[in-house]
Amino acid sequence: MLSTRVIACLDVHNGRTVKGINFINLKDAGDPVEQAKQYSTIGADEICFLDISATHEKRRAMFNVISKTAESCFVPLTVGGGVNDLSDFRDLLNSGADKVSINSSAVYNPKLIKQSSDKFGNQCVVLAIDAIENISMPSGYEVTTHGGRKKTNIDALKWAKQGVKNGAGEILLTSMKSDGTKKGYNLKLTNLVSKNVSVPVIASGGAGSPKDMVEVVLKAGASAVLAASIFHYGIHTINSVKNEMSKNGILVRDCEN
């Protein structure tokens, strides 16, 4: 039976990891390639790089990071951040990314979802939605861009459904209110989107303990859980998260094999 995925996310700025984990045996905690390799060794089911570089030039560093990671890291690799058009998509895939997540660019250029899924297949198009509560929206949630700073007046659920219709193969759903709080995922939002789209939904934003992961799967139907900062300080590991999930009847991949 299919395991519920635990995805480790790394923020990368100018080719360097922001808030990298202090793995004991790591030569360079700021090297995303080393970080990704460690994560895959300790059982992360997927690695997600989010490029937060400010300029296009600095983004070139990302291609190098991806191609080096793909040489030694044999789990799926998702890359997002600053993907504006089909040529960005192609460059990332050619560097070794398996999936590309698009967020702001899909909002400002809605055709990009269809174009990219037609061109590269829906398995590699991840629609990232940063949602924020807004009671004037039909679903109660609004899509934001630029890390939650810009509102779009687009209903989050409608946007998710439209994205899937246009060819997104997966939805990476972040609750901007929960993000960084470590108080748990937004169950209501995750459940709402998960119930209403046919593709897998990755819950993101707010994970503070392994129990949060359990909750968002059991109560909100998430297909996968993504976390960044929970792993950074070594208090919780991929393994402790998977143990807790397993104890609660959620199938996870045992990476001992």
Added chain:
Amino acid sequence: MNLVIIDYGSGNLRSVENAFKNSVKINKLNFTIQVTNKLGLISKADHLVLPGVGSFPDCKKGLEDIKGLIKLLTNEVIKNKKKFLGICVGMQLMVDFSLEKQRTEGFRWLDGYFKKIGKKGLDYLGRDYKIPHMGWNNLQFEYNNHPILENITENEQFYFVHSFVLESKKPNQIIASTNYSQKIPAIIGKGNYIGVQFHPEKSGNSGQKFIYNWLKWCP
């Protein structure tokens, strides 16, 4: 030995190349690996790997755009019995046809056709079956002691991402299957040719074991 990964514009070539190179290096195998679309090099190769991501019709078109490639492949694999591995859509292409988007003919090396995964009911946690079938799943062996499964257990997991499933009247060509809402053939094959629905190149240590098994397999 000379291994060719066939390049016809499908996406995950780099990943496949990296994973095979890693296996060759770690296991100290005497293999050279080339990624090419040149018919001359393909016909000289000892072993062939056909990757494939995206849609069946797109991959088929990519192959057709390289004049003579499909005919050469069938000749090398069926007549000259070269060892072959099809991955994901590369595996799907080995059967009669697929119904993805429209009916598109495959190589007809194996029996059956691909149709959309039926998603009946809910999973063990009461969740809908999402399509694509995306993530890590284990295998049930349908065939005892196949060399391709050496040192691999039914508890190990492999990375799948696909929306179509093989429908076939010949169960003896199914080497292993997986389960997602329905039984899904995961490894198919006959004689010297094998196809896998999962991505061994993205399946961590278990994937590396599979690649190693395939590389040293002498059908």
